[in-house]
Amino acid sequence: MQTFFNLIDPVLILPFRLFDNPMTGWWVGNFCLALWCIVIGELTMAVAHRVNRKAIATNLEETEYYHEQSMKAKAAGDEQAYTGINKLANQAYGKSFFLLMAMGMAALWPAFIAAGWLDKRFGNLQFNLPAWAGGFEISFLAPFICIYILQRIAWSRIKKRIMNRRQPPLADR
Numbered sequence: 001m002q003t004f005f006n007l008i009d010p011v012l013i014l015p016f017r018l019f020d021n022p023m024t025g026w027w028v029g030n031f032c033l034a035l036w037c038i039v040i041g042e043l044t045m046a047v048a049h050r051v052n053r054k055a056i057a058t059n060l061e062e063t064e065y066y067h068e069q070s071m072k073a074k075a076a077g078d079e080q081a082y083t084g085i086n087k088l089a090n091q092a093y094g095k096s097f098f099l100l101m102a103m104g105m106a107a108l109w110p111a112f113i114a115a116g117w118l119d120k121r122f123g124n125l126q127f128n129l130p131a132w133a134g135g136f137e138i139s140f141l142a143p144f145i146c147i148y149i150l151q152r153i154a155w156s157r158i159k160k161r162i163m164n165r166r167q168p169p170l171a172d173r
Contacts, residue, residue, distance in 0.1 A: 001116065002120075005116065005117050005120050008117065009117070009120075009121070012033060012036075012114075012117055012121075013029075013121065015028050015029040015031075015032035015033070016028070016029030017029075026143070027143070027147075030143055030144045030147050031147055031151075033114050033118075033144065034111075034114070034144060034147045034148040034151045035151060036110070036114075037110035037111045037113075037114050037148060038107075038110075038148075038151055038152060038155055040110040041106070041107035041108060041109065041110045041111070042107060042155075044106045044107060044109065044110075045103055045104065045106045045107040048102075048103045048106045049103055052099065052103065055099065056096070056099060056100070059092060059095050059096040059099060060096055062092040062095075062096075063089060063092040063093045063096050065092075066085055066086075066088045066089035066092050067089045069085045069089075070082050070085040070086040070088075070089050073085055111148055114144065114148075115141055115144065118140055118141060118144055119140075119141070122140040123140065125139075125140040126138070126139060126140070127139075127140070127142070127143070
């Protein structure tokens with residue numbers, strides 16, 4: 001891992017050195033690092049989705065099929081068939097759920113790499129919060145985590161708007 005960190009260090013440290021003021025450089029550097037993590041994570045998730053799209057579609061179709069069959073059995077009053085088919089529907093849903101969760105986690109791995117790099121670079125750095133915020137001492141990682149979470153929230157809202165613009169209204173479909 002050390003070799004990898006040494007390889008990416010010149011690129012990652014660049015935004016931290018853009019400003020003469022070290023505090024400004026720290027915040028800009030963390031902002032850029034978090035942004036890079038989000039971009040790389042989204043690209044990873046897109047690749048994972050592309051590779052697994054057939055399995056995802058199959059699992060979702062299977063879930064929908066078993067759900068419909070269980071509802072038909074329930075409507076027919078066949079409680080035993082309903083229970084058995086519903087169990088299959090739950091298993092299919094579980095497979096779909098965990099596959100989609102794993103793909104969602106693919107977006108997070110760059111943040112862990114960034115945290116490791118920050119530890120290598122700034123591991124001894126501590127921040128003292130102002131007295132009104134409790135006066136606690138926090139590690140170098142806390143600002144990065146806060147920035148990363150805020151950028152993730154912002155990106156999810158931006159992404160939702162982009163996706164809504166790409167899809168035609170229901171009446172046009």
